Amino acid sequence: DAGVIQSPRHEVTEMGQEVTLRCKPISGHDYLFWYRQTMMRGLELLIYFNNNVPIDDSGMPEDRFSAKMPNASFSTLKIQPSEPRDSAVYFCASSFRGVQFFGPGTRLTVL
Amino acid sequence: AQSVTQLGSHVSVSEGALVLLRCNYSSSVPPYLFWYVQYPNQGLQLLLKYTSAATLVKGINGFEAEFKKSETSFHLTKPSAHMSDAAEYFCAVSDRNTDKLIFGTGTRLQVFP
Numbered sequence: 001d002a003g004v005i006q007s008p009r010h011e012v013t014e015m016g017q018e019v020t021l022r023c024k025p026i027s028g029h030d031y032l033f034w035y036r037q038t039m040m041r042g043l044e045l046l047i048y049f050n051n052n053v054p055i056d057d058s059g060m061p062e063d064r065f066s067a068k069m070p071n072a073s074f075s076t077l078k079i080q081p082s083e084p085r086d087s088a089v090y091f092c093a094s095s096f097r098g099v100q101f102f103g104p105g106t107r108l109t110v111l
Numbered sequence: 112a113q114s115v116t117q118l119g120s121h122v123s124v125s126e127g128a129l130v131l132l133r134c135n136y137s138s139s140v141p142p143y144l145f146w147y148v149q150y151p152n153q154g155l156q157l158l159l160k161y162t163s164a165a166t167l168v169k170g171i172n173g174f175e176a177e178f179k180k181s182e183t184s185f186h187l188t189k190p191s192a193h194m195s196d197a198a199e200y201f202c203a204v205s206d207r208n209t210d211k212l213i214f215g216t217g218t219r220l221q222v223f224p
């Protein structure tokens with residue numbers, strides 16, 4: 001298996017623009033997690049899904065953030081409109097039987 | 112509620128020296144415990160996990176950790192540090208009911224020649 005796949009790996013955008021981050025989990029994994037990592041705040045859990053259903057979105061910082069998982073092999077995290085303080089590395093992880101596997105991350109820069 | 116405390120945000124050792132990274136947990140139920148490593152510009156990678164079998168858990172790259180219930184600890188050790196061990200290390204706990212992990216704040220390991 002190729003592991004968790006994230007795209008794009010780098011994204012530079014201007015304030016106010018819509019940003020969509022994509023994730024393909026490992027086949028057969030039943031959980032999917034979205035994290036954000038910054039120097040100031042460390043690693044934060046934003047939202048997670050179980051069998052494509054959102055379970056806990058309490059970590060989503062604002063209504064500007066939304067996440068979907070239309071099927072078992074794809075998820076998106078959308079920020080609309082983006083702001084400079086959203087600049088961070090966003091990780092997707094999938095898991096099966098308790099072990100999470102992380103993707104390489106998307107480095108987002110909002111100018 | 113579960114939580115994890117990693118003592119020491121930065122640890123520096125000489126190459127060949129013992130590595131000891133500390134992790135204490137809080138959990139009202141028997142926990143699952145994990146150590147992850149993050150190399151620069153990469154995602155987190157599983158080093159090892161404790162799931163209530165043997166209390167001494169061996170992981171990749173020569174690392175191991177010992178679960179001590181009486182001390183609520185799960186410290187990570189390696190007998191001899193290598194330059195390639197320089198990275199950030201995260202301890203995490205889960206409650207077994209979901210795959211959600213509670214991560215510590217991380218410890219950055221520096222290895223000097």
